[in-house]
Amino acid sequence: MDAVSIESQDLQSTRVVIIGGGPGGYEAALVAKRFGAEVTLVERQGLGGSAVLTDVVPSKTLIATADFMARMDSAPELGIRAAGHALRSADDVASTYSVDLEAVNSRVRALAAAQSADIRTRIEREGVRVVNGHGRLDGPQRVVVRPEAADGAAPDAGDAAEEVLDADVVLIATGSTPRELPEARADGERILTWTQLYHLTAMPEKLIVVGSGVTGAEFAGAYNALGGEVVLVSSRDRVLPGEDPDAAEVIEEVFKGRGMTVMSRSRAQSAVRTADGVVVTLSDGRTVEGSHVLLAVGSVPNTAGLGLEEAGVRLGPGGHVVVDRVSRTSARGIYAAGDCTGVLPLASVAATQGRVAMAHALGDAVAPLDLKHVSANIFTAPEIATVGYTEDELKAIGTAYVVSTLPLSRNPRAKMTGARVGFIKLYAHSVTGIVLGGVVVAARASELIFPITLAISNRLTVDQMAETSTVYPSMSGSMAEVARLLHQHRV
Template sequence: MAPVTHETLDRQATRIVVVGGGPGGYEAALVARRLGADVTVVEKHGMGGAAVLTDVVPSKTLIATADWMTIADRAADLGIRLPTESATVQDPAARRHIVDLEAVNSRVLALAAAQSADIRARLVREGVRVVLGTGRLDGPDRVVVEGAGAAADGAAQDLVLEADAILLALGSTPRTLPTARPDGERILTWTQLYALKELPERLIVVGSGVTGAEFAGAYNALGSDVVLVSSRDRVLPGEDADAAELLEGVFRSRGMTVMSRSRAESAVRTEDGVRVTLADGRVVEGSHVLLAVGSVPSTQGIGLEEAGVRLTPSGHVEVDKVSRTTARGVYAAGDCTGVLPLASVAAMQGRVAMSHALGDAVAPIKLRTVAANIFTAPEIATVGYSEEQLKAQNSKYVTTTLPLARNPRAKMLGMRDGFVKLFAHPEASVVLGGVVVAPRASELVFPITLAVSHRLTVDDVASAFTVYPSLTGSIAEVARMLHHREG
């Protein structure tokens, strides 16, 4: 097969249709356009998809606001006093900053809309065609967008897009319970929280995974009384045990009620709030309830199986390591594939898919090098093998943990909760994985990501200079602690 060049692509007018404008979709569109393809993106809500409009960008903006409240609560420890503080004001709550949730949510939604507009503008600038509407497959080489076309008399009609290759970036929607139907007012999914105008007096969060933990921590910091209902032994059951235990302790110390081994059976509205009934018969009363019980892929009713796209029992699109589906010329990326529900993974899947479809050099995605972060306070960042994975596969490893409280920079900033943990091979000393629990752990994990990606040894990490004082100094120090002396 002759190599594909920009000139041949231009002559062939390779037609790419992307269904879904989230990170997997718009990143794929940009790669395809750079490789000379004719690209159309179909998105039913707005560019950026749920990640930008209702999920990642809004939630992390809200959490960033909550972080300021957490920092403000530490002010007294640093010797900072508010001007209104006096000996006569004994109640710490009386000196707290007041949260205007309507203003907070207005800013959250405005920022999300601006980010969506920026993405659309960039796509248009690059020559990508953007179509607003709901796309469905009509076979493996055609996408139909309902009502997006126009007849000669001006009436709306379906727009038919012929394609040489299709990328499905369909995303997912919040999972709900038959016995807890969201109403957007008192019983809420995480996409509905931004319509609230007042801070929930008592928020019951059902689900202690990443989404539940993030929102529980955020609303606790903003000033709500939060009850976290967890069906498992601890919060974040799928994460590093030491990190999860630390975070649960922080939650409890900040006044949050954490109900472990408590499965929610139903949630109903009362006259002025909600009532959540647990499997053991206990009842929890609150003003609002947030359902954070996972998500379901948006793959039904759009002709996937009819076009030859195989779905897994969970409804996800089945893909290989270069994002191909079982239908020739059809690829998929993002949450609809069930690979890893991360925007960074969706974007990489989209880029890899288009590079493969258009004959460019491509390497399969290596999930072992994916860095992930939980935006709680403190944050939990991970990369590489987890300790649970290393034990499950009987791998040889050594590990060392260094508490954040020993770091001089952390002391200066009043940070007490957190640690750095590394896993390494006992003989080869190659870094196998790591965990960082700290404020802005998402920024601190990058050196460990580089080490895992490039198979660096602990000595490679330890010998690199770090700034003194700095939080990254703890990463080098942990690496030094894992040094294996020869002989």
């Protein structure tokens, strides 16, 4: 049943079934209830999905602790004293402050559980029915649910009967799971995926991180800032190969400056346990020994065993659900959102996809997803935030553009806080001056990227950005300044 046929119905009789309770699923559920539909959400782990329980919330909570330690590197410069003596160097900071990883991880898990509980409370208060279990399609308009406890355990024998849910609209929002290597299987103790790190009770003596993409860089930077010895194994020429080259160069230099070992052009072949640690073997025969290894080599969509293809849902080569810009699949009445679609692995994108899907399915006017209006952030220290077109993309499509870059070392607020590295980069159309893209490398870049995102979403010009008042002193002041650098004098 498509949006047009549903629009003519009484929406209170429209049955919506959502498989997966992550950001895409629970945001879709809230929208569907707002339209008055009958909504059932099926989730096997806990509300919030991996984003809340094992990925975004816990990782960024851990990184927040690491960020505090990283900022303490500036303590000597700022004149901060501890225990009655001056901190003269980063070594003094490290010897004065230590990390209780068991306490850190206990807080991480508690915050994730609390966030999940808050989400469940909210959607149940809105009238969404939540079913703990594994859902699969039995045709395009029917979902079969195998009950499971919230922790994934099997239910009591008396509660094991499957439930059949008829649906006018189905949303698949099942997320993804960490990828493993054929010869490096996670055991949850020494060989770990990022979902398993939060049960460590002591700092790894030497953590080997395999993979230098966003996840690998974030965790490598976090454990390095927490005081651990870290080796980052990258199969590419540099850290963060998919990001702005100037930004990636800054992060790699910061990593190395903090004592991290970065092994570029080094592909991991296998990881095996030893008596008291792990050995990672590279494709060229070299080996790296450590106490633990983190596998950060991508993720696999959770689409197997859901009956998708049998229901007419087309999957891509990697198993992702193929969707259009309003989250429709190839099967009528079935939508998909989040990491299982492979569109862009961000919680914010998943939430947008879910909201757009339900609005479209239930007959509301929607704006199709535009990834050029989506800002993304890498939570290293400093952070990297991006939005809009990259320089390579602008060159590829032949757009006439200009670019300006402003180092944050010139910003007075940065000087006050001891920030030493970072920059703001802005791309604009060379004729119209319309802002096309931006990169921010700074502490709290995730907050600073918003003005550029707003400019791109509303087709503002660099002159409009430059003429907007900013606080002095502030980091955002550099936003206006970098825009002024692109002003073109018009006679």
